[in-house]
Amino acid sequence: MRSTLALALSFDRPVKLLLVNQLTINVGFYMLMPYLAGHLSGTLALPTALVGLILGIRNLSQQGMFLVGGTLADRLGCRPMIIAGCGLRTVAFLLLAVADSIPMLVVASALTGFAGALFNPAVRAYLAHEAGTRKVEAFAAFNVFAQLGVLIGPLIGLVLNGMAFKLVCLTSGLTFAALTIAQTRALPSREHPRARERRGVLLDWREVIANRPFLLFSLAMIGSYVLSFQVYLGLPLEVRRVTGGELGVTLIFVVSGLLTISGQARVTAWAARRWRPPEAIGRGLALMGLAFVPLALAAPLVGDATVPAGGIAHALLLLPVLGTAVLLSLAIMIIYPFEMATIVTVGGPHMVATYYGLYSTLAGIGVTAGNLLSGWALDLGDSTGLPSLPWLVMALIGLGCAAAVRALDRSGRLAASPEAPVAV
Numbered sequence: 299m300r301s302t303l304a305l306a307l308s309f310d311r312p313v314k315l316l317l318v319n320q321l322t323i324n325v326g327f328y329m330l331m332p333y334l335a336g337h338l339s340g341t342l343a344l345p346t347a348l349v350g351l352i353l354g355i356r357n358l359s360q361q362g363m364f365l366v367g368g369t370l371a372d373r374l375g376c377r378p379m380i381i382a383g384c385g386l387r388t389v390a391f392l393l394l395a396v397a398d399s400i401p402m403l404v405v406a407s408a409l410t411g412f413a414g415a416l417f418n419p420a421v422r423a424y425l426a427h428e429a430g431t432r433k434v435e436a437f438a439a440f441n442v443f444a445q446l447g448v449l450i451g452p453l454i455g456l457v458l459n460g461m462a463f464k465l466v467c468l469t470s471g472l473t474f475a476a477l478t479i480a481q482t483r484a485l486p487s488r489e490h491p492r493a494r495e496r497r498g499v500l501l502d503w504r505e506v507i508a509n510r511p512f513l514l515f516s517l518a519m520i521g522s523y524v525l526s527f528q529v530y531l532g533l534p535l536e537v538r539r540v541t542g543g544e545l546g547v548t549l550i551f552v553v554s555g556l557l558t559i560s561g562q563a564r565v566t567a568w569a570a571r572r573w574r575p576p577e578a579i580g581r582g583l584a585l586m587g588l589a590f591v592p593l594a595l596a597a598p599l600v601g602d603a604t605v606p607a608g609g610i611a612h613a614l615l616l617l618p619v620l621g622t623a624v625l626l627s628l629a630i631m632i633i634y635p636f637e638m639a640t641i642v643t644v645g646g647p648h649m650v651a652t653y654y655g656l657y658s659t660l661a662g663i664g665v666t667a668g669n670l671l672s673g674w675a676l677d678l679g680d681s682t683g684l685p686s687l688p689w690l691v692m693a694l695i696g697l698g699c700a701a702a703v704r705a706l707d708r709s710g711r712l713a714a715s716p717e718a719p720v721a722v
Contacts, residue, residue, distance in 0.1 A: 301563040306439045312428045312486050313436055316421060317443045319481065323384070323417070324447025326473035329455035330391060330466050337463040342398065352407050359411030360418075361662030367412075368419035368655020369499055376424040376651060381481050383417025388474040395467035418658065423651035426642050433639035434575070438566035441634050442559050449555040502649060506656055511644045511711035516660045518702035519579075519637060521695040523661045524668030525586050526630055529554060532672055532688060533619055536593060540600045540615045553620060554627045565631040575636040575643070576707035580700045582632035587696020589625030590689040592618040597685035629696075644712055668695075 306317055338349045371379040390409035397403045429436035458466045507513070529550060537546035569578045596618035645653035672688060679687035706712050 301567075302439060302442045302559065305435060305563045306443070309432070309436065309439070310428065313425060313439075315481075315485055316425050316428070317439055319380070319477065319485075320421060320440055321443040321447045322473065322477050324444050325451040325454065326387075326391075326470045326477070328448050328451025329458065329473075330394070330451075330470040332452050333455055333459045333463060333466060334394070336459075338403070341463060342403075348400070352403050355404055356407040356411040357662070359408040360414040361411075361659055363412055363415035364419055364655040364658040364662070365503070365652065366655070367415040367417070368423070368649075368651035368653070368658075369502060370416070371420035371423055371651035371655075372502070372649050373499075375487070376420040376427075377481075377485050377487050379420035379651075380417045380424065380485065381478055383413045383415075383420070384474050384478040384481065386416065387413035388471050388478060391467050391471035391474060395464045395471065415655075419651040419655040422638065422654045426638070426650050427647075433642065434566060434570055434635040437635040437638040438562050438631075440638075441631070442562045445555050445558040445562075449552070449559070502652060506645070506649065506652055509645060509653075511706070512641070512653060512657075514706055514711060515640065515644050515703070516657050518699055518706060520661060520664030520668070521699035522583055522586060522630075522633060522637075523665045524672065525590075525692055525696055526626065527665050527669065528590075528672065528692065529623065529626065531669060532676060532692070533623060535676060536597075536619050537616065540619070546616045546619060549616065549620065550623045554623050557624065557627045558631060561628075562631050565628065566635050569632050569636070574707075575640050576703060576712045578636045579633050579640065580703045580707065582629045582636075583696055583700035583703060585625060585632065585696075586629035587693045587698075587700065589622050589629060590692040590696070592621040592625075594686040594689035594693065597679075597689060600685075640712060 306314060309317075335349055335353060338344045338352060344352075367379060367383070386409055390406050390413060393402065393406040393409070397406050425436055425440060426433055454469070455466050458469055533550055534547045537550070569581075572578075573581065600615060600618075641653055641657055642650055672692070675688035675691045679685050703712075
């Protein structure tokens with residue numbers, strides 16, 4: 299953690315503010331969202347299908363609007379979009395505290411997602427600009443602060459939710475309100491020259507979509523998001539299959555978060571000394587695929603849960619899952635900072651937020667499709683008596699993505715694009 303703090307302190311004030319900003323955003327978000335489904339199905343007694351619809355609306359309003367949020371950031375400035383997004387999420391979370399009807403819940407969920415679509419591309423574009431030639435290091439620190447928020451938020455939410463879910467909403471909403479005010483006063487304003495251009499938004503989007511290297515890189519990276527999402531889908535299901543309990547699920551998130559917080563800065567520095575960004579991404583993707591090999595090897599040896607919770611035998615059943623979680627975390631640590639920097643490299647610096655927005659939208663669509671594939675593979679493995687099947691599929695996805703990035707690198711498509719003004 300010392301190396302991470304030293305890295306964060308080495309940046310100028312705007313980058314430091316953006317790191318604290320992301321920490322606070324994730325604390326406020328994750329203190330509420332893990333408990334929203336329970337509130338909807340429990341306190342409000344909504345049918346499961348309706349709960350899924352409301353949560354799906356939140357995800358769709360965020361993933362589907364990333365491109366819009368990025369475009370607005372490039373034209374109006376990243377700072378206004380960051381402030382607007384945090385302010386809108388304040389309204390959304392406070393609305394959730396009093397929402398007791400379907401229309402109100404739908405509106406609050408949609409606003410929550412749209413708020414994220416406003417500030418997420420803007421924060422990344424602002425950070426990329428302010429970091430200059432130190433983009434990889436900046437995004438390494440960014441990932442640590444984000445993960446720290448993911449760890450802290452649910453713990454605060456757990457305590458508050460034990461008293462009342464409304465208290466969770468109010469606390470989270472006030473957190474975003476404080477963040478909005480703080481950024482209005484402290485986040486430096488930057489000139490956004492793209493706002494002076496008179497060409498239409500559709501021309502900007504056509505330029506982005508016509509950027510073949512960017513689109514190919516985006517498609518090659520989709521598999522990494524499918525695999526990383528298994529921390530929320532495949533790994534928890536495997537924990538329940540082999541242990542019959544939930545303790546291992548919590549352990550996965552704790553181990554993954556602590557590894558990232560303690561090791562991200564060192565891993566990034568180690569990788570940067572040895573590999574160019576495309577090489578680091580390719581090796582990280584290969585490791586991401588190989589991370590599922592322990593599960594593929596162990597799955598046939600472990601039947602459905604028959605061991606009581608606790609004890610050495612129970613711990614041994616978790617080792618393959620935890621091994622996969624550790625390797626996945628290491629792979630993500632290798633990939634993420636170089637991936638974020640490469641988006642600027644292949645997209646060009648004059649529409650950074652727009653490129654981040656479209657990239658996030660494509661990743662979101664890919665994760666949705668990938669979840670269907672991984673869910674189908676998990677069901678098929680269970681029904682055919684081939685428990686290794688889904689994990690072998692995951693391994694092939696990772697290796698395939700690694701091969702695709704390597705091919706793009708060898709063809710020269712991941713080389714830097716011509717320089718242009720940056721909109722902040």
